[in-house]
Amino acid sequence: MDELRLYTYIAVFGTFGLYFAIAWWARAGSTSDFYAAGGGVTPLQNGMAIGADWMSAASFISMAGLIAFLGYGGSVFLMGWTGGYVLLALCLAPYMRKHGKFTVPEFIGDRFYSQTARTVAVICLILASLTYIIGQMKGVGVAFSRFLEVDYDMGLYIGMAVVFVYSVLGGMKGITYTQIAQYCVLITAYTIPAIFISLELTGNPIPQLGLGSTLADGSGVYLLDKLDMVVTDLGFKEYTTAKLGNGINMFAYTMSLMIGTAGLPHVIMRFFTVPSVKAARQSAGYALIFIALLYTVAPAVGAMARFNLMNTIEPAAGENLVYEERPQWFKDWERTGLLQFEDKNGDGKIQYVADKEANEMVKVDRDIMVLANPSIANLPNWVIALVAAGGLAAALSTAAGLLLAISSAISHDLMKGMLTPNMSEKNELRAGRITMTLAIILAGYLGLNPPGFAAGTVAIAFGLAASSIFPALMMGIFSRKMSSKAAIWGMCSGIGITLLYVFQHKGIMFIPGTSFLGGMEANWFLGISPNAFGVVGALVNFGIAFIILKTGEEAPQEIKEMVDNFRSPHGKIAAAHDH
Amino acid sequence: MENQNSYWQDNVRLILICLVIWFIVSFGFGLLLVEPLNEIRLGGYKLGFWFAQQGSIYTFLGLIFWYSKKMGDLDKKHNVEEDS
Numbered sequence: 001m002d003e004l005r006l007y008t009y010i011a012v013f014g015t016f017g018l019y020f021a022i023a024w025w026a027r028a029g030s031t032s033d034f035y036a037a038g039g040g041v042t043p044l045q046n047g048m049a050i051g052a053d054w055m056s057a058a059s060f061i062s063m064a065g066l067i068a069f070l071g072y073g074g075s076v077f078l079m080g081w082t083g084g085y086v087l088l089a090l091c092l093a094p095y096m097r098k099h100g101k102f103t104v105p106e107f108i109g110d111r112f113y114s115q116t117a118r119t120v121a122v123i124c125l126i127l128a129s130l131t132y133i134i135g136q137m138k139g140v141g142v143a144f145s146r147f148l149e150v151d152y153d154m155g156l157y158i159g160m161a162v163v164f165v166y167s168v169l170g171g172m173k174g175i176t177y178t179q180i181a182q183y184c185v186l187i188t189a190y191t192i193p194a195i196f197i198s199l200e201l202t203g204n205p206i207p208q209l210g211l212g213s214t215l216a217d218g219s220g221v222y223l224l225d226k227l228d229m230v231v232t233d234l235g236f237k238e239y240t241t242a243k244l245g246n247g248i249n250m251f252a253y254t255m256s257l258m259i260g261t262a263g264l265p266h267v268i269m270r271f272f273t274v275p276s277v278k279a280a281r282q283s284a285g286y287a288l289i290f291i292a293l294l295y296t297v298a299p300a301v302g303a304m305a306r307f308n309l310m311n312t313i314e315p316a317a318g319e320n321l322v323y324e325e326r327p328q329w330f331k332d333w334e335r336t337g338l339l340q341f342e343d344k345n346g347d348g349k350i351q352y353v354a355d356k357e358a359n360e361m362v363k364v365d366r367d368i369m370v371l372a373n374p375s376i377a378n379l380p381n382w383v384i385a386l387v388a389a390g391g392l393a394a395a396l397s398t399a400a401g402l403l404l405a406i407s408s409a410i411s412h413d414l415m416k417g418m419l420t421p422n423m424s425e426k427n428e429l430r431a432g433r434i435t436m437t438l439a440i441i442l443a444g445y446l447g448l449n450p451p452g453f454a455a456g457t458v459a460i461a462f463g464l465a466a467s468s469i470f471p472a473l474m475m476g477i478f479s480r481k482m483s484s485k486a487a488i489w490g491m492c493s494g495i496g497i498t499l500l501y502v503f504q505h506k507g508i509m510f511i512p513g514t515s516f517l518g519g520m521e522a523n524w525f526l527g528i529s530p531n532a533f534g535v536v537g538a539l540v541n542f543g544i545a546f547i548i549l550k551t552g553e554e555a556p557q558e559i560k561e562m563v564d565n566f567r568s569p570h571g572k573i574a575a576a577h578d579h
Numbered sequence: 580m581e582n583q584n585s586y587w588q589d590n591v592r593l594i595l596i597c598l599v600i601w602f603i604v605s606f607g608f609g610l611l612l613v614e615p616l617n618e619i620r621l622g623g624y625k626l627g628f629w630f631a632q633q634g635s636i637y638t639f640l641g642l643i644f645w646y647s648k649k650m651g652d653l654d655k656k657h658n659v660e661e662d663s
């Protein structure tokens with residue numbers, strides 16, 4: 001354990017030192033540096049930065065665990081969190097880059113020639129980003145406390161301090177270059193254990209192929225077939241066909257995550273950092289390569305972790321593991337309370353079955369799968385230390401990107417854009433740093449006092465972005481006529497109905513006991529769960545906007561010309577970087 | 580103006596082609612048609628399951644780069660390349 005602790009300190013503080021050094025080297029000197037990294041980031045670099053920005057603690061720690069227990073149903077996260085990049089690359093990023101502004105609300109305000117539209121967009125952005133960031137701060141706290149053995153509050157303070165140093169100092173420029181380093185750390189930490197485990201189980205070092213291979217035990221049986229057999233024998237749903245809710249729910253869930261991905265401002269902002277329209281198109285592709293490296297490995301990690309877990313507990317039918325002979329990793333995780341055993345039938349052996357009455361593994365937390373994986377596979381301590389550094393890199397990089405999106409919406413859109421338009425660049429930069437500091441403190445406060453709903457909120461953040469920002473951007477680009485009134489009503493009704501559906505299930509402002517289902521069943525609308533409702537909100541947004549457009553005025557001529565201008569790569573880029 | 584309209588129409592056509600493929604591999608093969616496709620095997624993978632957890636992601640990647648390349652050609656053809 002002591003050797004492990006030493007390695008963990010080296011890995012964690014070594015990588016932190018690296019991030020600080022990069023932040024110092026890339027500190028921001030102008031607002032253009034602060035919001036858009038001076039517009040000089042190459043597509044390859046931007047792709048990596050998007051990868052780190054995008055892949056949060058949820059992707060790194062939770063996703064493979066979810067897949068391990070949901071099986072085929074976990075596919076909604078895999079397709080949902082990657083498919084959005086196709087929409088970004090084809091429908092949004094190139095035109096928004098051509099228009100050349102710093103923030104998403106600024107684009108919406110320009111296109112819909114209305115400060116009201118810009119304000120509504122700022123509110124939607126803050127709602128979506130704040131719900132998202134609570135989960136990240138919680139992840140930072142948990143990761144620090146688990147790996148460095150400090151308590152949760154202390155872990156959160158350390159995390160806040162680290163983010164403060166490099167994001168307030170460096171702005172987008174500092175964040176971009178640290179995210180590149182963080183990407184490298186997290187992808188190494190994710191794939192190395194997966195390669196070892198795949199090699200061990202199937203003899204194939206490439207996890208994506210290992211998942212489709214036969215077992216290395218000489219039986220000639222495919223890994224997935226064996227897994228299906230093992231879990232169904234114990235009464236669980238078949239791994240490769242288990243659904244998440246009904247078919248409509250899976251469809252809506254996937255679509256909500258996809259269009260939410262394309263509507264999340266901290267991701268879109270990253271496309272303002274590249275030098276050209278062509279680079280914006282390519283950035284999305286590079287980003288998806290780097291994301292796919294983790295996302296195609298995750299199903300293998302999930303299935304193999306489930307396989308190893310079942311196999312450890314019951315190596316052959318009826319030969320259950322004797323509790324006293326359980327391996328070390330089992331004991332370690334029992335100590336955290338995330339793994340719990342209760343000998344219900346008193347035979348001293350572990351029975352892990354679907355039937356709640358007979359099941360003796362009373363708690364198997366999904367989040368431990370990725371973290372416990374290296375020790376289950378008996379990998380050396382430095383690999384475990386690396387996983388710790390990787391988990392922290394994932395949480396910190398996403399938190400930094402979200403903080404930048406929030407602070408730029410306040411300092412650039414609200415203060416510079418509306419309240420004090422003649423603020424000097426120096427003062428705007430200062431305002432940006434102050435609002436970011438305040439945002440860190442607010443996020444830290446919410447992390448320390450998480451509203452009870454924190455765990456389930458990441459998916460809701462996608463629903464909010466999907467129902468408000470994504471439709472507004474699509475209509476702004478693909479309809480020359482779309483008017484400000486129609487867009488504003490669309491955004492308000494889209495996000496309104498999504499919030500209503502969520503509150504109806506989870507309580508008004510998430511306060512338990514105030515849900516007003518009143519005679520309606522949970523998921524009453526076609527069996528769609530609140531997390532998957534964003535797509536319905538988006539449809540309402542589109543529908544309301546087009547009805548109002550039909551009955552009211554079209555956008556004025558100069559706005560139509562502006563749309564023509566950003567649809568074509570040729571011609572003047574509207575002064576993003578000579579502000 | 581004339582030129583720009585036809586450039587935009589070509590672009591929209593290309594986007595629609597890509598989005599049809601995007602929809603077929605994920606929502607089509609991965610969700611709606613998953614059961615019949617699962618009758619077919621790809622090594623140890625059932626094909627529908629493979630599309631849902633692997634194949635759709637590879638296709639998304641291919642689509643983005645293909646679109647990016649095709650748009651480069653369109654920019655040239657319609658003479659709307661960026662001034663550098």
